[in-house]
Amino acid sequence: MDEAEKIFYSIFKTPIPLSLRERFQRASMILSTGYTQEELAEHDRAVNRVNDLEALELVARHTKKFPLLVVKLHLMIYLAETLPEYRSFYINRNDTPYKGWGFLFLSSVRTILKFLKGFLLLARLKI
Amino acid sequence: MNEVLIIGSGISGISAALCLADQGIRTCILDVGFEPPQQEKININLYDFCDKNDCFDLMIGEDFEGLHNLDRRKKNIPAKLTAPRMRFVIDRAQELSPVKETNFQLIQSFAKGGLANAWGAGLMRYKSRDLKGFPVDEGELVPYYERLTKEIGISGENDDLTPYFGQDDFLQRPLELSANASEILRNYFKNRKKLNKQGVFVGRPRLSVLSEEREGRRSCSYTNLEFWQPHLSCIYYPSWTLDRLIDRGDVIYRKGFLAKSWYRQENAIVVVAESIPERKRYSFKCRKLVLAAGAVGSAKLALASRKDYQSKLPLLDNSALQFPFIFPRRIGKKIEKHSFGLTQLIFVYDSKKHDCLTQGSILEMTSPARAELFASFPFAAADNLRMIKYTLPALAVMQLYLSVPPEKSASLSLNKTGALEIVGEKVEISKELIRDIIKIFRSLGAYTFPFLVQRVPNGLGIHYAGTLPMVKLPKKLYQCTKFGELFAEPHVYAVDGSVFPSLSAKNHAFAVMANAMRIADHIAKTLRG
Numbered sequence: 001m002d003e004a005e006k007i008f009y010s011i012f013k014t015p016i017p018l019s020l021r022e023r024f025q026r027a028s029m030i031l032s033t034g035y036t037q038e039e040l041a042e043h044d045r046a047v048n049r050v051n052d053l054e055a056l057e058l059v060a061r062h063t064k065k066f067p068l069l070v071v072k073l074h075l076m077i078y079l080a081e082t083l084p085e086y087r088s089f090y091i092n093r094n095d096t097p098y099k100g101w102g103f104l105f106l107s108s109v110r111t112i113l114k115f116l117k118g119f120l121l122l123a124r125l126k127i
Numbered sequence: 128m129n130e131v132l133i134i135g136s137g138i139s140g141i142s143a144a145l146c147l148a149d150q151g152i153r154t155c156i157l158d159v160g161f162e163p164p165q166q167e168k169i170n171i172n173l174y175d176f177c178d179k180n181d182c183f184d185l186m187i188g189e190d191f192e193g194l195h196n197l198d199r200r201k202k203n204i205p206a207k208l209t210a211p212r213m214r215f216v217i218d219r220a221q222e223l224s225p226v227k228e229t230n231f232q233l234i235q236s237f238a239k240g241g242l243a244n245a246w247g248a249g250l251m252r253y254k255s256r257d258l259k260g261f262p263v264d265e266g267e268l269v270p271y272y273e274r275l276t277k278e279i280g281i282s283g284e285n286d287d288l289t290p291y292f293g294q295d296d297f298l299q300r301p302l303e304l305s306a307n308a309s310e311i312l313r314n315y316f317k318n319r320k321k322l323n324k325q326g327v328f329v330g331r332p333r334l335s336v337l338s339e340e341r342e343g344r345r346s347c348s349y350t351n352l353e354f355w356q357p358h359l360s361c362i363y364y365p366s367w368t369l370d371r372l373i374d375r376g377d378v379i380y381r382k383g384f385l386a387k388s389w390y391r392q393e394n395a396i397v398v399v400a401e402s403i404p405e406r407k408r409y410s411f412k413c414r415k416l417v418l419a420a421g422a423v424g425s426a427k428l429a430l431a432s433r434k435d436y437q438s439k440l441p442l443l444d445n446s447a448l449q450f451p452f453i454f455p456r457r458i459g460k461k462i463e464k465h466s467f468g469l470t471q472l473i474f475v476y477d478s479k480k481h482d483c484l485t486q487g488s489i490l491e492m493t494s495p496a497r498a499e500l501f502a503s504f505p506f507a508a509a510d511n512l513r514m515i516k517y518t519l520p521a522l523a524v525m526q527l528y529l530s531v532p533p534e535k536s537a538s539l540s541l542n543k544t545g546a547l548e549i550v551g552e553k554v555e556i557s558k559e560l561i562r563d564i565i566k567i568f569r570s571l572g573a574y575t576f577p578f579l580v581q582r583v584p585n586g587l588g589i590h591y592a593g594t595l596p597m598v599k600l601p602k603k604l605y606q607c608t609k610f611g612e613l614f615a616e617p618h619v620y621a622v623d624g625s626v627f628p629s630l631s632a633k634n635h636a637f638a639v640m641a642n643a644m645r646i647a648d649h650i651a652k653t654l655r656g
Contacts, residue, residue: 010509019183023183023187027191030191030194031194031197031198031199034198034199034200058507058508061502067199071197074502077512078193078194081182081496081498082182082185082186083181084178084180084182087177089512089516090512090516091174091462091497092517092519092520093461093462095460096459096461097459099517100460100517103514103517104514104517104518107513108506110506110507110510111506111507111510114507114510115507
């Protein structure tokens with residue numbers, strides 16, 4: 001899997017649509033220009049060696065590590081929102097208060113687990 | 128020679144031109160005048176549109192303008208200005224007027240109609256209390272507020288906020304409220320006595336948004352397009368008045384010119400302007416010059432005309448805080464598709480305890496992209512998305528404005544390269560005030576925590592003022608008379624926010640417009656001898 005596929009899969013758990021992949025690559029080129037060679041190399045290493053980029057990004061976001069990974073994951077969130085087939089990930093169209101509260105609880109637990117995993121991945125990357 | 132030459136086509140320039148046109152005086156407006164891209168208008172609800180269409184062009188754009196705030200090399204700007212169709216508002220600003228900022232972030236516009244193309248549409252009158260330190264009293268502005276209300280079409284209500292915004296007998300009925308805003312208002316009425324005793328007042332905003340059709344403009348259709356599409360028919364923009372004045376022959380609009388400076392020549396004032404894009408210099412003669420390029424633009428012109436690279440002028444902007452609020456009972460509810468994306472309610476806290484008057488605009492989050500909120504949630508990416516999906520219908524944001532004492536104003540100067548230098552001051556905001564406001568909102572059914580309250584960076588309040596203040600007896604350069612005439616510069620008048628000697632904790636757009644008309648009225652009288 002290439003970078004776009006990996007990032008997309010880590011969030012949406014589906015293969016990336018073609019149009020989105022092309023947009024992601026174009027946008028990535030623009031956004032990457034603000035980073036040093038060292039940061040770019042660090043980012044490439046993380047993307048090549050880690051499968052669960054969602055976990056790594058979570059820790060990176062809170063520890064200010066791998067800034068480009070954080071930006072690229074956010075970029076994917078921006079781009080996917082523009083496609084009708086992914087709007088359901090963003091917008092709740094039915095009254096589902098129990099589901100809402102349930103997800104709030106489950107998401108909190110899942111995030112804690114992802115956070116722990118992210119720290120392990122970060123430690124492994126440093127080695 | 129032009130009788131009156133106005134520089135800038137924002138709220139103040141157009142208000143001045145309107146007042147002069149009312150009295151039969153034809154003006155020339157000199158402006159850069161960028162316009163929105165020619166694109167097919169969306170006439171359906173944002174959600175319906177995005178369900179059926181790829182929204183890449185609408186939200187991101189071929190040049191990836193919508194990703195502005197992801198780009199590390201760029202400073203963050205309000206989400207509304209990143210939308211591809213709204214980018215014309217700030218197009219080429221840094222190139223046309225370079226600024227070196229320290230602890231301040233300036234937003235400039237060279238669009239036809241200025242920053243008002245992306246305004247929040249709130250129109251609140253400055254009352255006597257707000258005019259403390261002004262050489263003008265409230266009564267002098269009232270006739271112009273009324274004239275503007277007729278021109279613009281304002282929706283709202285005379286309610287508990289009337290003592291703060293003034294009685295207005297020409298208002299259209301207020302817009303429909305969202306569910307979250309309705310809950311706040313319901314709880315406010317339940318606890319009204321107690322809240323009023325604390326100095327808390329909640330009510331409907333006065334908006335330049337039509338709730339009823341008027342003169343060919345449609346009423347608000349709650350499409351959530353406020354962040355995405357320029358020139359919605361229901362919202363008033365100064366460029367519409369400008370177009371009407373041009374059509375009637377009351378204004379000669381010289382588009383594509385960036386005014387650089389002025390000088391005097393016998394009985395005339397000569398404005399030097401650069402044409403865009405040829406970059407050639409042209410001269411425009413006039414009897415009266417009206418500076419309406421905004422508080423920063425007008426000050427820059429004044430400094431450049433004197434080749435003054437030493438003076439530091441004060442620059443005021445409201446300090447602002449953003450409070451995100453959650454309404455627990457609405458978590459998991461479906462999105463309110465039929466909604467107005469700008470201000471729903473106004474919160475006024477006239478606190479004796481804190482000895483301050485603050486004002487907040489409560490907004491729904493139905494118009495901006497969900498991705499804009501992504502970084503505000505602390506969860507893993509997929510969980511963040513779920514959080515946004517299920518909590519967004521239960522979210523509202525309040526932008527709270529605070530007044531800034533003149534001694535805490537930023538400073539503005541011009542360097543020899545022609546760039547502006549702005550240095551902001553750190554303004555402390557009481558933590559106790561934040562805690563008290565959170566407590567008040569709890570009684571209104573809305574919850575948040577102090578660590579979620581965010582400080583808006585200096586300058587992004589976008590209520591600029593104070594660079595060329597009006598005083599009773601001007602004694603210094605860069606001060607103005609009561610009628611906006613610059614000291615030692617006869618026949619040069621400032622009519623924009625630059626002449627406000629202080630800023631109250633409220634949107635000053637309506638007061639700027641009324642004051643511009645008042646000054647224009649004076650100019651008309653002097654022209655008639």
